[in-house]
Amino acid sequence: MRAFAYERPATLADAVTVLGDGGPDARPLAGGTDLIIRLRDGSIQPRVVVDLKWIAELDREIRDGDDRLTIGARTVMTDLAADRRIRREFPALAEAAAVVGAVQIRNRATLAGNICNASPAADTAPALLVYDATVLVAGPGGSRQIPIDAFFVRSGVTTLVRGEVVTAIELPRAASSPGAVHLRRTRRRGHDLASVTLACAVQADGTTRLAYGSLGPRPVLVTDVTGVLADPAAPERAKVERLDTLFVAASPSARSMRASPDYRLAMLHVLGLRAVGIALGRLADGANAR
Amino acid sequence: MTIQPIEVTVNGRARRIDVAPHHTLLEVLRDDLGLTGTKECCLVGECGACTVLVDGVSVDSCLMLAVEADGATVGTVEGIATGDRLHRLQQAFLDTGAAQCGFCIPGQLISAQALLALTPHPTRAEIEEGLAGNLCRCAGYEQIIEAVQAAAAADPAASQGAAER
Numbered sequence: 001m002r003a004f005a006y007e008r009p010a011t012l013a014d015a016v017t018v019l020g021d022g023g024p025d026a027r028p029l030a031g032g033t034d035l036i037i038r039l040r041d042g043s044i045q046p047r048v049v050v051d052l053k054w055i056a057e058l059d060r061e062i063r064d065g066d067d068r069l070t071i072g073a074r075t076v077m078t079d080l081a082a083d084r085r086i087r088r089e090f091p092a093l094a095e096a097a098a099v100v101g102a103v104q105i106r107n108r109a110t111l112a113g114n115i116c117n118a119s120p121a122a123d124t125a126p127a128l129l130v131y132d133a134t135v136l137v138a139g140p141g142g143s144r145q146i147p148i149d150a151f152f153v154r155s156g157v158t159t160l161v162r163g164e165v166v167t168a169i170e171l172p173r174a175a176s177s178p179g180a181v182h183l184r185r186t187r188r189r190g191h192d193l194a195s196v197t198l199a200c201a202v203q204a205d206g207t208t209r210l211a212y213g214s215l216g217p218r219p220v221l222v223t224d225v226t227g228v229l230a231d232p233a234a235p236e237r238a239k240v241e242r243l244d245t246l247f248v249a250a251s252p253s254a255r256s257m258r259a260s261p262d263y264r265l266a267m268l269h270v271l272g273l274r275a276v277g278i279a280l281g282r283l284a285d286g287a288n289a290r
Numbered sequence: 291m292t293i294q295p296i297e298v299t300v301n302g303r304a305r306r307i308d309v310a311p312h313h314t315l316l317e318v319l320r321d322d323l324g325l326t327g328t329k330e331c332c333l334v335g336e337c338g339a340c341t342v343l344v345d346g347v348s349v350d351s352c353l354m355l356a357v358e359a360d361g362a363t364v365g366t367v368e369g370i371a372t373g374d375r376l377h378r379l380q381q382a383f384l385d386t387g388a389a390q391c392g393f394c395i396p397g398q399l400i401s402a403q404a405l406l407a408l409t410p411h412p413t414r415a416e417i418e419e420g421l422a423g424n425l426c427r428c429a430g431y432e433q434i435i436e437a438v439q440a441a442a443a444a445d446p447a448a449s450q451g452a453a454e455r
Contacts, residue, residue: 006355032355032358033335105423
């Protein structure tokens with residue numbers, strides 16, 4: 001690995017200054033499970049690595065609010081997958097966090113890092129999209145909020161500007177929880193990157209939100225407001241046709257070695273239909289529980 | 291190149307060492323501290339041969355800079371046994387023939403130790419999931435799973451209460 005300087009700012013303001021001054025020569029470090037691979041293979045060669053784990057304002061807590069849950073920027077996948085509130089109210093996110101890498105990766109990898117790395121295959125991205133998460137950011141221009149759908153640009157690129165740091169991710173608490181699920185397709189069981197990663201949330205008002213990754217340069221959110229997908233009595237043929245329309249923009253790369261474009265597209269439709277069925281079942285179970 | 295002093299407790303022994311910021315915890319354990327039980331293999335966080343405990347949780351030491359371990363407690367395979375007495379996991383790995391070429395075993399042992407600390411009596415599925423980040427290219431998975439099951443069954447805390455370790 002090429003040598004670099006290491007900075008350990010104690011405050012958010014210091015981190016923003018160091019990252020802002022360094023620009024592309026400065027790289028933020030949270031869990032490091034993506035960054036250190038790229039440092040080692042030489043695909044990035046920063047002058048300075050800025051460790052965000054000593055910043056007082058950044059924590060790994062999941063905080064309760066009346067209308068939202070706030071996930072601190074240093075929260076790791078293991079904690080996310082185990083949190084009772086996330087599992088109960090945002091099961092698709094808990095399920096996604098539980099399949100990122102293996103135990104050793106989940107013990108280090110952060111949710112904030114997963115979205116900042118902006119891999120098209122990021123497993124937590126579809127869940128955050130269907131739950132309409134908001135990314136809280138601090139930077140040279142002060143703090144701002146970015147809707148998750150406006151955060152991803154393409155592989156490795158987000159709408160964060162120079163010097164900006166993600167401080168937390170907020171999940172809005174719906175008046176009635178949707179039925180939701182995360183599903184994915186990998187080459188093998190256990191530890192693998194997704195060939196298709198997908199989340200679905202069916203709301204009680206008949207709206208269905210689906211988001212998928214690993215089928216184009218960024219994860220994509222689509223919404224069905226016709227009520228067809230959310231209708232337990234609608235024929236499967238109608239749902240398949242609805243999904244065909246919703247998934248029309250999926251454009252898997254032919255260059256990825258994990259799966260062919262044809263396979264990914266086929267599995268997207270299979271997983272989409274399956275996810276709608278599971279989400280509907282969970283919506284019904286949740287309604288029964290109330 | 292700047293050198294960073296760090297304080298780290300490795301297998302119970304407090305150390306103060308100078309490390310280069312671009313050296314991983316794996317490199318410092320093996321090259322600076324001579325703890326070569328932890329293995330270098332894939333270097334991308336897939337194989338688990340470099341698994342160590344940091345503050346009690348398992349991590350891939352190839353994906354962590356040594357400077358990040360400043361102030362932490364690190365456990366490696368060298369710290370599992372008590373003197374000449376093998377840890378029950380080590381004994382179980384021997385008894386079931388889980389070690390073939392042996393290269394992945396330090397990582398398997400550390401992951402198994404982390405698993406049993408959280409889940410003293412794991413199901414087979416929990417063992418498979420707990421060790422999913424540790425590859426064995428001899429494909430000795432069945433014996434490794436049997437070993438973890440045997441070690442869990444030999445848990446002294448289960449039969450005698452928590453008096454002994």
